[in-house]
Amino acid sequence: MDKTLNKFVAEYLWSDKVVHYSAWRRKLIDALRLLYVVLDDLTKGELTLRAMSLVYTTLLSLVPMMAVSFSVLKAFGMHNKQLEPIMLQFLAPMGAQGVEITDKIIGFIDNVKIGVLGAFGVALLFYTAISLIQKIEATFNYIWRLDQPRSMGRRFADYGSVMLIGPLLVFSAIGLSASVLSGSFVQTISTHVPFMQYLIAFVTEAAPYLMIIAAFTFFYMFIPNTRVTFRAGLVAGIVSGVLFQSLGWGFGSVVVSASGSGTYAIYSGFAILILFMMWMYISWLILLVGSSVAFYVQHPEYISPVRRSGDLSIRQRETLALQVMAIIAQRYYQARKPFSASDFVYRLRVQIQGVTRVLLALKHAGLVTENHEDPPRYLPSAPLEKTSLKTVIDAVRNEGTMQVVALRVPRKPVHGVAEVTAAIDAALEAALASITVREMALGEADEELDDAARRGAIGIGEKIDTDS
Known part of the structure; x- marks a missing residue:
């Protein structure tokens, strides 16, 4: 719990023992946690x-x-x-x-x-x-x-x-x-x-x-x-x-x-x-x-002593992108009102920065679009029965990619890294390229996803063993 107002107070308030406290004591801890994060914001x-x-x-x-x-x-x-x-x-x-x-x-x-x-x-x-x-x-x-x-x-x-x-x-x-x-x-x-x-x-x-x-x-x-x-x-x-x-x-x-x-x-x-x-x-x-x-x-x-900035790891962003696309597809096929960014926050219980960043990546990739409401709601902009899960993952992984600065002296490649990244891309292609967003959202690809996960794991292991 680094970069907090007081490390020892934070460890006490967010201790695992809190779940075993009585109801009134947990309410008191919740109020103290709220006071802690507000004071922490003030001190910054x-x-x-x-x-x-x-x-x-x-x-x-x-x-x-x-x-x-x-x-x-x-x-x-x-x-x-x-x-x-x-x-x-x-x-x-x-x-x-x-x-x-x-x-x-x-x-x-x-x-x-x-x-x-x-x-x-x-x-x-x-x-x-x-x-x-x-x-x-x-x-x-x-x-x-x-x-x-x-x-x-x-x-x-x-x-x-x-x-x-x-x-x-x-x-x-x-x-x-x-x-x-x-x-x-x-x-x-x-x-x-x-x-x-x-x-x-x-x-x-x-x-x-x-x-x-x-x-x-x-x-x-x-x-x-x-x-x-x-x-x-x-x-x-x-x-x-x-x-x-x-x-x-x-x-x-x-x-x-x-x-x-x-x-x-x-x-x-x-x-x-x-x-x-x-x-x-x-x-x-x-x-x-x-x-x-x-x-x-x-x-x-x-209400957490750390990571209130809403930053997500790459894996969390990929998972969130799949969840967002699944919800968009489900509501689209059920002819229900599309979600806004705040609706995704309430549905998935995630931080708003992660949702807006993922929606922006999907929008740049041409997978979703905004309607004319204020705040906007999100609709699919590509055929869901033709959009593969690999495309969704790539949209998040490639968001914010910058071109490598050209140098007079070319960079010397690091041995083994290119082969590993190629193996990961090949495994994702083999596992997810044939499965569409529609199949994932409507539960039509459960067995196929299980088989693909096993094939992808075996494929990565075999590729790395061969290269080494």
């Missing part, structure tokens, strides 16, 4: 680096994004001042400085006059706003091991709807909850039923926390370009909400309260900006840690 520095990048992007895009988002509210008679409670809630750990920053941001938004910008100005404003969400999506896709982002059309459709409709839904939910809690019916019940008074007080106090958890959960389910289960999003939302409130209290108590003799003494007038950037960094880091939690909850096969 990639999440912190991306959080710093998002802070810079936020400084450039915050005002344009909020101006675009809340411009639709003006059509419903709402004013930007109604943003103030939400901004104050987010910047509450900064104390009095949070109030000052909120006033400045709302002032900036009020000064943005979309009607006088012109077509180019409005387009630039939308592009600046969308670039922030695009940057967030790229970071989430990295955490979720996804190589394929949303298409340009989906980005404008999805992001635009969130920026324009999202604020309206948020304010509607806040207004509805406030009207329900202050309604005459609820007030009458609370007067006659003492328990309802405590319940309403609890709901009123818990509403900000529930809104934060709901916002985090929405982010984790919407932003990644893959299907995120509600369970994974909710668990991550709860973790992020607790972290946000806890670290917010710590930031306000330790950093901001001590800034009179520390930060202000050093940075003077820039202290507010520095504190704002620090809190933005902490907030983005919380969001990314929660996304990592959601990923590991949905993909427990990645």
Whole structure:
């Protein structure tokens, strides 16, 4: 277990003895494993680096994004001042400085006059706003091991709807909850039923926390370009909400309260900006840690102290390619809906990087093709009754092959290697060239595969003995 956070802790958490523990103890070990891999990802520095990048992007895009988002509210008679409670809630750990920053941001938004910008100005404003969400999506896709982002059309459709409709839904939910809690019916019940008074007080106090958890959960389910289960999003939302409130209290108590003799003494007038950037960094880091939690909850096969990069050996890639082709063939002949890359992950319980790499190799070899859905689903692009298993194996083995660099002095061959590789190729040809993907997928070649395996093993042994 090399290249891990702590070798001894990893050996204990992933010990073979865990399977013999009681149920509650195994649940505790599972939670500790999740905590371990998240901390391990943090110590590698990639999440912190991306959080710093998002802070810079936020400084450039915050005002344009909020101006675009809340411009639709003006059509419903709402004013930007109604943003103030939400901004104050987010910047509450900064104390009095949070109030000052909120006033400045709302002032900036009020000064943005979309009607006088012109077509180019409005387009630039939308592009600046969308670039922030695009940057967030790229970071989430990295955490979720996804190589394929949303298409340009989906980005404008999805992001635009969130920026324009999202604020309206948020304010509607806040207004509805406030009207329900202050309604005459609820007030009458609370007067006659003492328990309802405590319940309403609890709901009123818990509403900000529930809104934060709901916002985090929405982010984790919407932003990644893959299907995120509600369970994974909710668990991550709860973790992020607790972290946000806890670290917010710590930031306000330790950093901001001590800034009179520390930060202000050093940075003077820039202290507010520095504190704002620090809190933005902490907030983005919380969001990314929660996304990592959601990923590991949905993909427990990645909860391992090593090899979370998804690298597969050549043999594993060959096996995965045969499994993928078999599933594609079975669903094709049964006239069922084809699989996407995520569907292969859930069906085979393998890591997404291996699946995408194998699908790319099969696509380059002309064996599979993508349909026009988003995300794409995979169909056969060659006759399965004529595609041999040797062709599938070759597609994976030859993927990424580079031409040998020409040298003035030719390389001196290594004795015996060419003969062994030729023997392996001949054995594969003899064993798999006559068996098609259709026969493998529909179970029509079981006996033939057994005979071919025996013939291939004997053929390799005889060839090597003869050459030696």
